[in-house]
Amino acid sequence: MKRRISPDIPRPVVFLGLVSFFNDIASEMIYPVLPIFLTQVLGTPVAIVGVIEGIAEATASISKLTFGYISDRVGRRKPFVTLGYGFGAVSKIMIALASGWPAVLLARFADRMGKGLRTAARDSMLLSSAPAGRRGFVFGFHRAFDSLGAVIGPLLGLALIQIYAGDMRKIFFWAVLPASVSVLVIIFTVPEARKFEIPGRRFAVDWSLLTKKLKLFLLVSFLFTLGNSSDVFLLLKAKSLGMTTTLVILAYVLYNVTQTVLATPAGSLSDRIGARKVYLWGLLVFAIVYFLFGFARSPAHLFLLFPVYGLYIAATDGVSKAFISQYVTENQSGTFFGLHQLLNAVAGFAASVIGGIIWTRISPAATFWYGSIMAMIAFMFFSLISPGKQPDNST
8 A cells, every 4th residue: 555645646756755855955056156166267168068968877877777677576665766866866966175177077977877877766766656547647746846945045055155255166066955855855754665575587678569659659759858058058048148146146047936836736747638748748848938049138038938938838847757657667678767768868968969969060040949949859749649548558
């Protein structure tokens, strides 16, 4: 029986939400100022910033498949989640001590390796805790906690910038505290998901679960991510329009507020009308907003666009996991969540590198227009998926 601390939300879901909440406070204290730290303090070229982010995200997603498969094979989730959040905490110290961009690259590598360790296993824990017909809600609820941390983190970072007169290294050291809290929460409050009755030597991936519709979804996600370069470029766009570091952080907070407010309703909506429809709307929002980012000429334009941009995350992140969970069994979920994230890693790395090259050699606007075109291509492909009844693999 799934333990609950409220009539509707299983206990592990709430505490996993808190884990992500504290971890994201730490990560988002750093993320909005990291590209500024790299370019203005360490003197890193924008193209190198794109490469760093591409390598970081590729590391995360490639390791997600590896450790997702291993967690399926051994039938355990919690050790991967715990170690993954531990890596994240250590990486904050590494960034604070960095004297050049190679050190930041190493820190980002460690941080994203931790993300790879934990993500597929954590999503499988959420899936195993989800009540029947409420998967979209559970993944959306978790995303909302994650996004709430992404609201508080930049605000704390902003306050620390004022306190320490712009010394970004002090922010990086302070970020270790909430990151450590997330590790303690996972250790002491989150129970291990039930161990599967499949000995490691007998475990094999059931590739028959990779149906035509699931393959098409993975293709759509790949195409979309191929144009979805790192959000670092949005922050650099803001700086290029003369926004102060404070205004950049506030714009980023607005983006995360939208995610926080809408992630759970979007997940619940996907339970009612289908994940496909909600995901399609997310792709369309991204295409429109990225197109408009290319035309933005003032901070006022960005303050209008950043909150709308948050709609796309609310409509795609948790919803994509709910879509995949319709086709895979619980004891295979780590592998298939990891496969999805691996494909996105390859595309994400390419997107960030391409984005940096386009930014440098053509124009910043062209980076966003490229992303908009790829989102529309993905939208058209995903429209080919019929909205028929999906399988419900709950075991």
